[in-house]
Amino acid sequence: MILDLHAHSEASEDSRAPLETYLKWLQRKRDLLPIDGIVLTEHRQWDPHADYRALEDQYGILILRGAEVETDYGHILLYGVTDEMTRRFDFANVRLSAQEVVSEVARMGGVAAPCHPGRPTIGLCEHYAAGKPPLEGVVAVEALNGGSRRGENERVQALIDAHGYGAFGGSDAHLVSLIGICATELDDNVRSIDALVAALKTGRFRPVDFREQVRAARGAA
Amino acid sequence: MSVTIDRAIVGEEFDRTTFPPVTAEQIVAYATSTGETDPRWTQPAPHMIAPPTFTLSLRGKHFMPKNMPAHLGRNGFDAGKDIEMGAAIRPGDVLTAVATVHDVYEKTGRSGSMTFIVFRTAVTNQRGESVATIDQKMMFR
Numbered sequence: 001m002i003l004d005l006h007a008h009s010e011a012s013e014d015s016r017a018p019l020e021t022y023l024k025w026l027q028r029k030r031d032l033l034p035i036d037g038i039v040l041t042e043h044r045q046w047d048p049h050a051d052y053r054a055l056e057d058q059y060g061i062l063i064l065r066g067a068e069v070e071t072d073y074g075h076i077l078l079y080g081v082t083d084e085m086t087r088r089f090d091f092a093n094v095r096l097s098a099q100e101v102v103s104e105v106a107r108m109g110g111v112a113a114p115c116h117p118g119r120p121t122i123g124l125c126e127h128y129a130a131g132k133p134p135l136e137g138v139v140a141v142e143a144l145n146g147g148s149r150r151g152e153n154e155r156v157q158a159l160i161d162a163h164g165y166g167a168f169g170g171s172d173a174h175l176v177s178l179i180g181i182c183a184t185e186l187d188d189n190v191r192s193i194d195a196l197v198a199a200l201k202t203g204r205f206r207p208v209d210f211r212e213q214v215r216a217a218r219g220a221a
Numbered sequence: 222m223s224v225t226i227d228r229a230i231v232g233e234e235f236d237r238t239t240f241p242p243v244t245a246e247q248i249v250a251y252a253t254s255t256g257e258t259d260p261r262w263t264q265p266a267p268h269m270i271a272p273p274t275f276t277l278s279l280r281g282k283h284f285m286p287k288n289m290p291a292h293l294g295r296n297g298f299d300a301g302k303d304i305e306m307g308a309a310i311r312p313g314d315v316l317t318a319v320a321t322v323h324d325v326y327e328k329t330g331r332s333g334s335m336t337f338i339v340f341r342t343a344v345t346n347q348r349g350e351s352v353a354t355i356d357q358k359m360m361f362r
Binding site: 070075120 | 326327328329330331332333334337
């Protein structure tokens with residue numbers, strides 16, 4: 001199955017994309033974007049009360065939730081967020097310790113995965129290049145990010161080769177028309193956040209890139 | 222390193238201004254300044270309605286709280302506005318704008334750390350109806 005593991009709705013302060021409009025878009029673009037589900041990873045926040053089951057049923061698209069936090073090694077996606085994690089970390093703090101986040105989230109049963117590693121300032125590559133010690137316990141990084149500029153995704157392969165990280169993809173959509181353009185193909189049938197966390201620990205997944213076919217379709221229109 | 226702003230200012234009201242009654246000429250002047258050509262907004266009439274963004278032309282007495290750090294403004298810029306429209310504005314309406322600090326937060330991006338302040342202006346008419354809620358973000362570093 002194919003999931004977009006990194007998306008922002010209007011709950012993030014820099015996005016104007018309503019969740020339901022993402023779902024309508026994916027439903028309409030099914031031939032171009034065969035996305036089975038999305039993971040909302042809102043910036044620096046976690047809403048314990050959000051419940052999207054009605055929208056899931058209405059649109060037939062899986063909706064899971066994570067978070068994107070900011071650390072001294074750049075931005076990190078959290079999957080399998082629990083109340084224990086929100087008590088342990090202030091998600092609004094932009095200076096979290098990446099090593100603490102990775103280690104503690106793993107201990108609490110989740111996965112903390114650096115996103116857009118090739119991006120200046122907020123990506124893992126630059127911090128490693130500056131001489132910081134490699135993070136221990138990272139199981140995967142976002143090798144393909146739909147919001148990256150030219151060259152940023154390309155930097156990530158060397159990181160993966162050097163450290164053996166799993167590689168996944170996400171659109172990092174902040175606008176409706178960008179949802180699903182990069183995603184992750186998983187070998188496992190994931191129907192819950194717990195199943196996604198388990199799958200991310202197996203390494204049986206890979207990034208998938210739909211940008212070229214979306215561009216081609218726009219050009220043909 | 223981004224600038225540090227004490228979140229204690231969140232919720233602080235720093236301006237409350239009641240404006241003279243809106244005139245048809247004022248609405249037309251605003252509409253034409255934006256390039257509008259629709260006669261609904263460019264032809265003065267007693268019951269005409271102001272364009273949706275008309276409230277952006279209102280200027281209160283203070284742009285931000287007086288107790289903001291003195292160095293702010295030198296390295297900041299307008300990071301965008303959100304406007305939630307309410308009741309229609311017509312000639313004769315008396316508008317009151319109340320400005321508060323709605324939020325302060327930090328984030329990091331490609332270019333480094335940033336601090337955002339969201340100023341919220343709630344605009345009501347003489348009947349107490351909300352005509353607009355404007356959130357203006359300013360970024361400082």
